[in-house]
Amino acid sequence: MKMIEKELPQSIQEKYRLLSRSCCGGSVHVFNIQNRRTEQQWVLRVFEKQRYEQRYIQDCLTVYRAAQKIQNPCFQQVAEIEENEEYLFVVLEYLPGVTLSSLVQREGPRKPESTIALVKQLLGLLQELRRYSPPAVFRVLEPEDIICTEDGKIKLFNSGNATVADYNHSDYTCLLLAAPGFQAPEEYAGLKAVDERTDIFHIGMIFFYMATGIDPRQYPYYTGTDTDYLRKFLPPSYPKRTVKIISKCTTPNPAARYQSYEELESALEKLERRLKFKNIFNWKM
DSSP states (O other), X not given: OOOOGGGSOHHHHHHEEEEEXXXXXXXXXXXXEEETXXXXXXXEEEEEGGGSOHHHHHHXXXXXXXXXXXXXXXXXXXXXXXXXXXXXXXXXXXXXXXXXXXXXXXXXXXXXXXXXXXXXXXXXHHHHHTTSSSOEXXXXXXGGGEEEOTTSOEEXXXXXXXXXXXXXXXXXXXXXXXXXXXXXXXXXXXXXXXXXXXXXXXXXXXXXXXXXXXXXXXXXXXXXXXXXXXXXXXXXXXXXXXXXXXXXXXXXSGGGSOOSHHHHHHHHHHHHHHHHHHHHHOOOO
């Protein structure tokens, strides 16, 4: 796809200049653009409508419009949404920094203090996303979707995994099979149950990845069921209770996980206190 400025909607042409092509993800094309007045850099995502079902494009529109209302500084801002018969155009905030995956690959497991701080940031952000109408959620949240800034903050990159919440309030009566990776088992099973327990699974897998440096998508796999495996690879700098928290987040059965953001937040705060005592008194906890 050769995109030139005159092919852009008039409103985007007037406000932004096209700098370069960033990447192409099949039917999604990404460009670096610049605000003509402020010279601030932005990102333009262009969706080829003919490559998608109409329902998907409508879901994208719903999600991006909901995202425009979100003012959380940890969430990638959506500046413009335009469309014509052929394309959907979305102008997104440019996110400087490195992805969490790049950081862990380069430096290995993260220190307990920085890991817990990031997990708490992530928890608060996902909780806020669900407060909007309609709620915006992530089908799967991976380290590539998280941008780490120099000041220790995170930005959540909208890589296309965002969707509109499709609630299924009935509980699960069977233990779902574990599968390697960051996606929750109920999503693999196609149950479309994306309530907050699914977010908690994502958070638990991110926690595991940061603490151990092991990618659960690659062998040796971690599926949330083997606490001995987790104990083996968890650095001794982490309190022992970390194993229980990660395991409870990532158990395949949603009914056995933390049932709310508040419950997980309380567990993380207790873990922080244990870590402080561990560091002060050099206790084995």
